[in-house]
Amino acid sequence: xxxxxxxxxxxxxxxxxxxxxxxxxxxxxxxxxxxxxxxxxxxxxxxxxxxxxxxxxxxxxxxxxxxxxxxxxxxxxxxxxxxxxxxxxxxxxxxxxxxxxxxxxxxxxxxxxxxxxxxxxxxxxxxxxxxxxxxxxxxxxxxxxxxxxxxxxxxxxxxxxxxxxxxxxxxxxxxxxxxxxxxxxxxxxxxxxxxxxxxxxx
Numbered sequence: 001x002x003x004x005x006x007x008x009x010x011x012x013x014x015x016x017x018x019x020x021x022x023x024x025x026x027x028x029x030x031x032x033x034x035x036x037x038x039x040x041x042x043x044x045x046x047x048x049x050x051x052x053x054x055x056x057x058x059x060x061x062x063x064x065x066x067x068x069x070x071x072x073x074x075x076x077x078x079x080x081x082x083x084x085x086x087x088x089x090x091x092x093x094x095x096x097x098x099x100x101x102x103x104x105x106x107x108x109x110x111x112x113x114x115x116x117x118x119x120x121x122x123x124x125x126x127x128x129x130x131x132x133x134x135x136x137x138x139x140x141x142x143x144x145x146x147x148x149x150x151x152x153x154x155x156x157x158x159x160x161x162x163x164x165x166x167x168x169x170x171x172x173x174x175x176x177x178x179x180x181x182x183x184x185x186x187x188x189x190x191x192x193x194x195x196x197x198x199x200x201x202x
Contacts, residue, residue, distance in 0.1 A: 002186075003027040008144070008160040014124070015131050015144050015162070018101050022142055022162040025174070028186065030145075030157035031194035039147035042157050043130050045196050046145070047113035089137035091121060094166070098123045098133050098142065115143075138173040140164040157193075 005024040009016075032042055091097050099107065102124055112125035120132040120143055128147040133140065142162040150156050165171040 001029045003029055003158070007158065008146070011146065011148070013129055013144070013146060014106065014126060015129065015142065017103075018098055018106075018123070018131070019142055019162055019164075022140075022164045025161040025163045026159075026181070026186070027161075028159045028190065030159055031190060032157040032197045033150070033154050034156065036147075036149075036155050037127075038155065039128055039130065039145070039157070041200075042145065042147070042197070043113060043125070045193075045200060047115055084137040085119075086137070090119065090135045091133065094137070095135045095140045095164075097121070098131075138166055138170045140166070 005027055007029075008024055008027045030042070032038070034041065087093060106124040106126070109124065109126070112122045112130055114120060114122045115132060119134040119136075121134065123131040123133050123142070125131075130145045131142055133142050135141070140163070144160040144162060146158040146160070147155055148158045163174060165174055
């Protein structure tokens with residue numbers, strides 16, 4: 001379920017102090033009902049073998065369905081043609097990593113997982129937050145997964161996409177892909193997350 005941006009901005013997340021110059025693009029409640037300590041379980045399901053999806057470069061995607069796969073394939077092909085995903089357009093070249101901004105307690109904490117098949121690189125993890133980043137010629141993006149109470153004694157995941165577009169081109173790119181994200185990618189991704197959560201023992 002898509003949530004208002006205040007579902008993210010109103011919570012005392014550590015990501016606010018790390019990425020204050022990023023804007024909230026999307027917020028989604030994840031279909032992952034659980035207990036107060038289940039964030040690591042969700043992150044393990046997103047990360048093993050790199051089987052999590054994100055636009056950015058060619059590679060496998062766990063998002064089921066012909067439409068999402070076709071959208072990712074088209075994005076990767078365009079990226080190859082126009083050089084959107086070259087190394088000099090990414091982290092450490094075009095933009096610095098958010099890990100350079102971390103306070104000591106987050107920087108020295110145990111390292112969480114990257115999403116290995118796609119270019120999302122770990123930033124930090126706490127008891128109720130995990131964040132990873134990627135960058136290309138169009139945008140610098142943060143995927144933030146929070147673990148929030150559901151108001152009925154349980155908890156669930158909340159996924160927020162934070163973006164810092166690369167100038168007017170990046171802003172136009174984000175606007176152009178918005179319909180495809182909402183109609184094709186996000187519904188399939190949420191369905192895949194729900195299926196994996198229900199079929200994997202706690």
